Amino acid sequence: MMREPRESRSEERVNLLDMLPAEAEATLRAFATANGERPFRAAQVVQHLWSSPRASLDDMTGLPSAFRERLAEVFEIPRLALSTRQRSVDGTEKFLFRLADGEHIETVAIPDGSRLTLCISSQAGCALQCSFCATGAMGFARNLRLFEIAGQVRETILLTGQKPTNIVFMGMGEPLMNWKAVDPTLTILNDPSGFGIGSR
Template identity: 40%
Template sequence: MSIHDTESSSRKVDLRTLSHEQLVDLMEQLGYPKFRAKQVEDWVWKHNVSDFQEMTNVPAALRADLSARCTLGGTSEVARQVSSDGSRKYLLRYSDGTQAECVGMPTRNRLAVCVSTQAGCRMGCVFCATGQGGFTRSLKATEIYDQVMHVSEDFQTRASSVVMMGQGEPFNNYDEVIKALRMLNSPEGAGIGARHLTVSTCGVIPMIRRFSKEPEQFTLAVSLHSAIQSTRNAIMPGVKKHTLQRLHDVMGEYVEATGRRPTYEYALIGGVNDNNAELEALCDFTRGTLAHVNLIQLNDLEDSRLKPSTQERAELFVRRLAQVGVEATIRNSRGNDIDAACGQLSQKHQE
């Protein structure tokens, strides 16, 4: 969309969707100097203002002109839950009524934010609450960015890291995810280091290959959950066509191209992927690779036949992986006393 298209339309444009060049063009059309564009962008991306009147160093006349032509998009908070461990989960609504979840996880003087890249998900993973709620649409880059800013404002602190590990498959929304990552990384935006920005994928192979060619040092995590094909097909039906052999090959390409260590996410499900055969298959899959295994205790979803594994099994996985030279850790579960799993809060409010 050009600014001229916007001008000829009676419908206001979301200011957040304008590129820097389009905003400069708008300033010139309105008769203001180019530097005003940078001032407006600072208010939008660094201060996350929801009202043009909050732009205190911008002339009142320009604020009025912008208000007449543009909106500021943004989000409204539908629900907010606070855990005893300090984590906070949010259900946010966008201007078209679409809703998505995000989480803030404070640790000492740092704040990690987990964001959604889609409203709902098509992948159908049987252990995930999001997949049970269906798919609405992919989120725009600005909508992903707004989740981080909302959490930061609520905690009154800057986000130090972001993981795209909430609702949705990020690589099914690749272009907007990359835009969001660059906005979060940019000094003109959130200013978060690239290595502190992580994308988690179920294993969409063409996009892993494409991601390995991006110039920034963004971090990659892959939801593996089983290294036995039949088990993975059963619990992650959305990636059946992306076989384990192809995934193993492309991850080798990724490491060779980037030199970065990827993470494999492995949610331990009692009686499903935590037996000895699954453990040995995981050892074989990761042996000799530059990878870290993140073992996760499955969220105990209401009405689900799938239950978490035991702490003893998790510790056995760590020891056995270490024997084959693979580093593994057990991720501390956050927000156990609230609707911590992706999609739980959305489902509760839909009901």
């Protein structure tokens, strides 16, 4: 389903990362056509959302500069703010991201030869309070949105330059208690127009 871009205040820009790849491409294709650009520009933008991510719309230098400016007026690709990055002697890295509302989530990158496993969060905190898990002691803040879950993969690629080969939902939160956002995240992870990480 294509979303109609909103063109009011900047805080109401359309979040492209909160869509599935097909929806984002359909929305961008309509926008490109309405603004006198060729429809294939939509696929170029989508490529740089997940498959070959760029930090901002302005960094998508394969697009005409005037079109990038127009895109930025209507759309956004919000970043997760990096609060802390820690690296252990075995190469494992832990990233603490701050969300727009001040909540924090953890993501862990675990290298193993040519493989890179990414452990991502699905909630800020957790309500289950499992005795073996430190997250439960923090309490539950809220469910993460689609772009905040998939965004952990995107941010890790931008920060490390390496695409993960394996994703596990073993970070903060219980993924099945946030299925509304986890389900489309799985689509983005597997979709060739998304991250293209094969399901197992």
